[in-house]
Amino acid sequence: MAVNEYNRHFSGKEGVHLILPSTLKGRLTTGSVRTIPAHNIRASIGYLLMRMANFEYRSALGADTRIYEITVKPGDSLDKIAKAQGSTVDMLRKLNPTAVVLRSGQVLKCQKARLRSVVDTQGKGCSMCAVKLLGVCLAAYLPVSALAASTDPVPDERALREECSAFSQAGMRDCLAKKAENSQKALRQTEENVARTLSKWDKEKKYVSQARAKLTASNEDFAKYRDVQCAFASSLGGGAIGNAIDMRHLACIAELNDRRAAQLRDAVSDLPLK
Incomplete structure (x- = not known):
């Protein structure tokens, strides 16, 4: 599927937000459609079936x-x-x-x-048929287990900057700032989810307490590592100033937050729960 087709039809202006499963919202991006074959196929299925629906x-x-x-x-x-x-x-x-x-x-x-x-469930083209078929097709291509521990690669800094490259330099910075902000929110949510999962872990209380304490320490150490690593990444801009430095820093934050969230999800994905 051409990336410009993805941008046009998945922008939210043609009703795709009404039929795209919630589990895929935010996961299909310009960069992932371009670089991840599975995402390209999902986007193509969504586009074709979206054409069947009336909104x-x-x-x-x-x-x-x-x-x-x-x-x-x-x-x-x-x-x-x-x-x-x-x-x-x-x-x-x-x-x-x-x-x-x-x-x-x-x-x-x-x-x-x-x-x-x-x-529109009454119009021609069986809109609800399209909705149901879309859910079946996309769900079949996204196993339930993938929701807990996704094997999709996390876009790196370069891919994130490329996703925002369609904007002006100031717009590109705003785009990356939004990605960094969203990644931070997603990471905090993942940390909370992992803590809740550990509370339901089918192990003796002392082991659960130890794991939760280690999680807290790990979260704190990760934040320190991320700040230092992204400062280093920013320094690789050489003589760049202003937005150019900020964009390197923001892309680094977004990438590391996303990688950390994926690691946390994977770590507890197969824990036996009470």
Whole structure:
């Protein structure tokens, strides 16, 4: 699958976010599609099946579901009223089917609503068939065990920088900063998950306590190692300054965080639990 096709169709603007299994969200990236054959195949399957599905925008009720009345003012339109009331034009039309032409002083019914993108289950092309088939195909290509201990290679610094290379230098830095931030959040979540897994480990309490203590120490030592290693990686920029140095540092942080998270998941993936 061409990378530009991936960027265009998996950008979230064509409804792919509605049918892509949650286990794959965030895992298929421009870099991984380019460098990892399994990801390229998954993206291709997703693209082909996505073409079978129809998605559209529909009004969804807000937390406040009461129906109330408003009075039309001079210069009002359904669009203007919808924006002012936190509703949608479709909702106003549904509640006021005879309000074809608005008049000043006219009373309309209104209800809070927002537009939400949904898969059309009634349209042609059997959208739900596509959704189900997509889940089956992608799940078949992503074994359940892979969710706990993935064998997919972690993108290195070079691959991460390449993924963000479509932007300007400032945009590239922002892209890498986001990757570093996300990797840090993911690592913290993994550390918490591993700690919970150890608590359920089917071993004597003293061994569980020892393992949890070692995990805490390991997490602290990793953070120190990462900071020193990424400072070294930044120094390899030579005379580079500003964004160039930052980008090396951010890519290094993202890579090492992702590798650490993968190592932690692998370490506890086969522990016998209570």
